[in-house]
Amino acid sequence: MKRLLIILQDLGGGGAEKMMARLASALTDAGNDVTLLMLTGAGVNSARLDPRVKQVELHSVRSSRAVPALARFLRRNRFDALLAALTHVNVVAIAAAALSGTLARLHVSERNAFSHDKHVNPALTVRAAYLMAPLLYRLIPNPVICVSRGVAQDLVDTTITRRQDVTVADNPVLDNDFRDRAPGHPSHRWLLEKSAPVIVAVGRLARQKGFDVLLDAFARLPDPNTRLIIFGEGVLRAELLEQARALGVIDRFDLPGYTRDPLAEVAAADCFVLSSRFEGSPNALVEAMSTGTPVVSTRCPYGPQEILDNGAIAPLVAVDDPAALAQAIAAELTLPRDSNRQARIDAAGRFVSACAVKTYLDALLGSQSS
Numbered sequence: 001m002k003r004l005l006i007i008l009q010d011l012g013g014g015g016a017e018k019m020m021a022r023l024a025s026a027l028t029d030a031g032n033d034v035t036l037l038m039l040t041g042a043g044v045n046s047a048r049l050d051p052r053v054k055q056v057e058l059h060s061v062r063s064s065r066a067v068p069a070l071a072r073f074l075r076r077n078r079f080d081a082l083l084a085a086l087t088h089v090n091v092v093a094i095a096a097a098a099l100s101g102t103l104a105r106l107h108v109s110e111r112n113a114f115s116h117d118k119h120v121n122p123a124l125t126v127r128a129a130y131l132m133a134p135l136l137y138r139l140i141p142n143p144v145i146c147v148s149r150g151v152a153q154d155l156v157d158t159t160i161t162r163r164q165d166v167t168v169a170d171n172p173v174l175d176n177d178f179r180d181r182a183p184g185h186p187s188h189r190w191l192l193e194k195s196a197p198v199i200v201a202v203g204r205l206a207r208q209k210g211f212d213v214l215l216d217a218f219a220r221l222p223d224p225n226t227r228l229i230i231f232g233e234g235v236l237r238a239e240l241l242e243q244a245r246a247l248g249v250i251d252r253f254d255l256p257g258y259t260r261d262p263l264a265e266v267a268a269a270d271c272f273v274l275s276s277r278f279e280g281s282p283n284a285l286v287e288a289m290s291t292g293t294p295v296v297s298t299r300c301p302y303g304p305q306e307i308l309d310n311g312a313i314a315p316l317v318a319v320d321d322p323a324a325l326a327q328a329i330a331a332e333l334t335l336p337r338d339s340n341r342q343a344r345i346d347a348a349g350r351f352v353s354a355c356a357v358k359t360y361l362d363a364l365l366g367s368q369s370s
């Protein structure tokens with residue numbers, strides 16, 4: 001049994017937090033003693049943790065102020081390997097590990113397209129973290145774990161990070177027995193009693209997710225009865241509702257908020273759409289594919305091309321092109337729902353927890369993992 005520590009800012013509703021909670025649980029299920037440490041506090045993804053995962057909260061006001069407390073924790077507790085996630089947390093973890101003499105056991109991970117993600121948060125401390133991170137990634141002894149080949153290549157192409165400074169590990173998106181599990185019951189009324197085709201999307205209501213483009217594409221669809229549901233919360237809620245009113249589709253569009261079981265909603269839909277402008281490795285796309293539901297995705301950096309085998313599994317369209325997106329969605333809605341279904345499910349199977357656990361243990365422990 002190995003003692004492993006995962007370091008996050010919190011367990012909020014983001015995709016990285018969800019995947020780290022799943023990874024912590026999967027590593028525990030594989031026989032390891034896992035602690036998940038949060039620099040600030042917990043969050044909705046705490047409910048996803050295996051009860052055997054130990055939880056520690058440092059209650060720091062900001063991540064950047066957590067270095068002394070994290071260094072003290074690392075000095076008092078010996079772990080075989082440490083894993084940090086997200087750029088600003090990586091910088092904090094590197095500083096704390098250096099102060100505590102545990103840098104040799106620290107691994108950091110990048111979950112998104114670095115060259116795009118660095119522009120999202122305007123906070124001074126976060127921008128400083130993005131400036132420092134590439135230099136630190138060249139100095140630390142272990143390579144940065146990236147969630148896709150695209151994320152790894154982006155880090156190399158757009159920063160001083162070298163090829164030898166990165167490695168790749170898939171997210172633990174799906175349970176090992178996902179093929180044998182029947183989906184839950186959807187909660188949305190349009191999916192419970194379906195009287196028209198329903199398109200579903202899932203994600204934060206943020207510019208990155210391209211939901212404004214999806215709305216524009218939705219308004220262009222030839223069938224005026226088609227409905228669109230976007231599950232998620234975020235700062236663009238009011239803006240998206242106003243856009244739907246302006247496009248004349250407000251009565252066929254809904255923003256029901258966060259859903260605890262997105263798979264149940266997607267499984268009942270006629271099409272899932274990923275309209276993102278950039279990603280790292282879009283977990284929602286993999287989850288949608290695992291249900292067998294038809295999917296359409298933008299060819300955004302990074303992840304969809306790898307997941308969808310460059311369009312062989314499902315359609316890929318250009319970013320910020322509502323006409324092309326509408327055309328792809330309309331085409332999928334005219335096909336039999338089960339067309340290419342097994343190919344989607346099989347492609348999703350690459351992201352089961354067992355595969356991710358083996359890859360992460362190899363990256364974190366090397367020869368010790370066997």
